[in-house]
Amino acid sequence: MIRKLITRLFTSKSNASALGKRVEAAGSSLGIDPAKLPNSALTVVRTLQQAGFEAYIVGGAVRDMLLGLRPKDFDVATNATPEQVKPLFRRALLIGRRFRIVHVLFGREVIEVSTFRASPGASGDAVDGDERNVDKLAGRHHAVDASGRVLRDNVWGAQDEDAARRDFTVNALYYDPSRDVVVDYHHGLRDLKARTLRMIGEPSRRYREDPVRLLRVARFAAKLGFDIAPGTLHPIATHSELLRNVPSARLFDETIKLLQTGHALASLDNLRRLGLHKGLLPLIDLALSQPRGEAFVMAALGDTDARIGAGKTASPAFLFACLLWPQVGQRWAELQTEGVPQIAALDQAAEEVLAAQAERLAIQRRISVDMREIWALQPRLARRSARYAYALLEHPRFRAAFDFLLLRARTGEAPQEFARWWEEFQDADEARRTELIELAARGVPADAPKKRRRRRRKPAGEPGGEAGGEPAAPAEPPN
Ligand code: ATP
Numbered sequence: 001m002i003r004k005l006i007t008r009l010f011t012s013k014s015n016a017s018a019l020g021k022r023v024e025a026a027g028s029s030l031g032i033d034p035a036k037l038p039n040s041a042l043t044v045v046r047t048l049q050q051a052g053f054e055a056y057i058v059g060g061a062v063r064d065m066l067l068g069l070r071p072k073d074f075d076v077a078t079n080a081t082p083e084q085v086k087p088l089f090r091r092a093l094l095i096g097r098r099f100r101i102v103h104v105l106f107g108r109e110v111i112e113v114s115t116f117r118a119s120p121g122a123s124g125d126a127v128d129g130d131e132r133n134v135d136k137l138a139g140r141h142h143a144v145d146a147s148g149r150v151l152r153d154n155v156w157g158a159q160d161e162d163a164a165r166r167d168f169t170v171n172a173l174y175y176d177p178s179r180d181v182v183v184d185y186h187h188g189l190r191d192l193k194a195r196t197l198r199m200i201g202e203p204s205r206r207y208r209e210d211p212v213r214l215l216r217v218a219r220f221a222a223k224l225g226f227d228i229a230p231g232t233l234h235p236i237a238t239h240s241e242l243l244r245n246v247p248s249a250r251l252f253d254e255t256i257k258l259l260q261t262g263h264a265l266a267s268l269d270n271l272r273r274l275g276l277h278k279g280l281l282p283l284i285d286l287a288l289s290q291p292r293g294e295a296f297v298m299a300a301l302g303d304t305d306a307r308i309g310a311g312k313t314a315s316p317a318f319l320f321a322c323l324l325w326p327q328v329g330q331r332w333a334e335l336q337t338e339g340v341p342q343i344a345a346l347d348q349a350a351e352e353v354l355a356a357q358a359e360r361l362a363i364q365r366r367i368s369v370d371m372r373e374i375w376a377l378q379p380r381l382a383r384r385s386a387r388y389a390y391a392l393l394e395h396p397r398f399r400a401a402f403d404f405l406l407l408r409a410r411t412g413e414a415p416q417e418f419a420r421w422w423e424e425f426q427d428a429d430e431a432r433r434t435e436l437i438e439l440a441a442r443g444v445p446a447d448a449p450k451k452r453r454r455r456r457r458k459p460a461g462e463p464g465g466e467a468g469g470e471p472a473a474p475a476e477p478p479n
């Protein structure tokens with residue numbers, strides 16, 4: 001308490017006012033229906049409150065409920081420390097280092113519980129290199145690097161401080177289901193009504209603290225269909241370079257969120273409008289700058305948006321396999337021209353492309369393994385012989401590889417007929433399957449095993465062409 005008082009005394013006037021004034025409103029009058037809250041979130045809030053702590057549903061869930069959208073997940077904010085939260089629940093895990101939180105598990109559902117944190121701006125910050133001093137300095141200091149990026153964010157604070165360190169005003173709303181009260185410190189309710197995305201505090205400073213917020217602007221503007229407030233928008237152009245500082249694992253997490261909002265196309269559009277796509281996400285950049293890349297990536301993202309809109313999921317492996325495919329395809333073509341056999345060339349192309357982009361965006365190993373399988377199955381799907389077809393159906397990545405083939409067929413890169421063939425083969429009875437295999441063997445001589453011919457390039461889709469194994473980018477220049 002005394003520590004807090006001292007900090008407040010030393011806090012500059014502008015920071016003090018940055019904390020915002022607490023405003024309360026009745027949730028039910030704003031359209032929140034407490035009956036729709038999941039038991040998991042309610043249990044977490046009530047358990048914490050019964051133990052004498054403050055607890056609120058916070059962030060995206062409150063925002064989405066107020067907008068009449070279905071929240072993706074429910075986060076809880078409390079004044080209990082992670083160590084105090086954990087023992088209150090039977091199944092709870094302490095997570096994270098840079099940002100320590102507790103995951104409370106209910107079956108497959110996870111409620112994220114975070115402790116109220118102070119805004120980095122609310123106290124003198126230790127600069128990178130002073131990290132050893134962080135604890136000595138009364139625990140009120142954040143470690144930041146030379147550009148002002150916050151390296152750790154585990155300084156506990158009060159609710160008003162917690163609100164001030166959140167990104168956008170509409171993301172800083174708290175809801176107490178026990179009292180049916182929405183708490184707002186930064187005119188989030190006003191901005192929600194006006195459909196405006198506004199950064200809390202001084203935007204340039206907030207971008208420097210955490211450059212990932214640049215991407216979050218693109219994501220939320222797309223997801224919510226909000227306008228970006230001028231003050232939030234303007235500094236973006238001059239701060240895009242900051243993204244180069246972001247560790248690749250965080251960039252990966254935030255990119256996945258961006259692609260899985262169900263508004264990936266709109267988010268990408270925003271990234272372009274904001275000048276954030278160049279260099280920042282090399283894979284998106286490249287995917288869009290190659291001859292057939294754009295159509296393919298656009299079709300892939302459009303599909304993903306539709307899937308998510310229909311309540312289905314899109315795996316990160318599938319998404320990234322799509323984004324990197326134009327590059328892999330081009331390299332695959334080059335290697336084959338150099339005389340590397342088809343399958344080996346694809347394998348090598350995958351290896352090279354994954355290695356090249358790993359510097360910027362750390363794709364987790366389990367994801368990159370799946371990506372490679374999705375790619376490697378493409379030429380195999382073209383060989384519709386008895387020897388391959390049955391084994392492929394059993395392959396754990398068959399479904400993803402087949403969806404991938406559908407996309408390739410739709411963008412003219414693989415024959416439509418292949419996609420139709422597999423569509424039918426999957427559900428056909430034995431007799432029909434045998435028939436289909438015979439048809440394929442007769443109809444597409446290029447797929448007959450061991451029949452070596454001089455490769456002659458034919459446009460994808462042309463009967464007899466090798467389009468099933470045809471790389472994404474044509475060797476000839478686009479017209
Ligand atoms: P979604 O529904 O897409 O998950 P969300 O608002 O829940 O949206 P998250 O990325 O899950 O977004 O973050 C949860 C909350 O944590 C945000 O609403 C915001 O208050 C806060 N937050 C997350 N990332 C940041 C950040 N980089 N800077 C400041 N606040 C952040």
Ligand code: MG
Nearest residue numbers: 060072073075
């Ligand atoms: Mg969330």
